[in-house]
Amino acid sequence: MMFLNKYFNILLQIIIGGKGGGLIIENFALNLFKAVIALIIVIDPLGNIPLFIGLTKNMKKKDKKKAFNTATIVAFFLLIVFVITGKHLLNLFNISIYSFMIAGGILLLIISIKILIYGEWTEKVISPENIGAVPIAFPLLTGPGAITTAIVILQTSGFLATLFATIIVFFFVWLTLQFIDEIHLILGRVGSTVIARLMAIFIAAIAIQFIIDGINAYK
Structure with missing residues (x-):
């Protein structure tokens, strides 16, 4: 209950303002913007269009x-579950968030290098059944990179920013998938590959x- 009250009070200050309300709104907006950009870059729905x-x-x-x-629904709720339980899992195994940031950073770096070389980070294995859940939802949309990024965002930007960022990003993902054929015609395979490799540079950063x-x- 204290957990809910804490974020309800923050949300209330964001909505109605008040003492420090302007600063809270500014910080929240900045954190939300950074979170949305980071998740979109890592999930990269446009770059993955040829694969989809x-x-x-x-x-x-x-x-x-x-x-x-x-795929959109499963991936969204899967990422939310990892965001909510991620910190508790780290505590369970006595792993600090900073160790997780280092390990996650190395993982993201490997993913970005593979995208730069091959144009994608995962093998094209087609599941005969329930393709929306596997492999599109997991691991293509909510994979190691998205999970790592979301958990780190949770620690650096807070739960509300992470939650709203996830909602915004997956709404964008849903729109992309709804108009995937039209977008693919506009971008073409070359355009999608260029976007994928460009996003890989940002993932590496x-x-x-x-x-x-x-x-x-640790210093």
């Missing part, structure tokens, strides 16, 4: 939309910053 197209190419349009709706922040915490 390939995974659903034999589906009817109705089945494809159903698969993408399932985020990864290095995670590592630096984690190391600095």
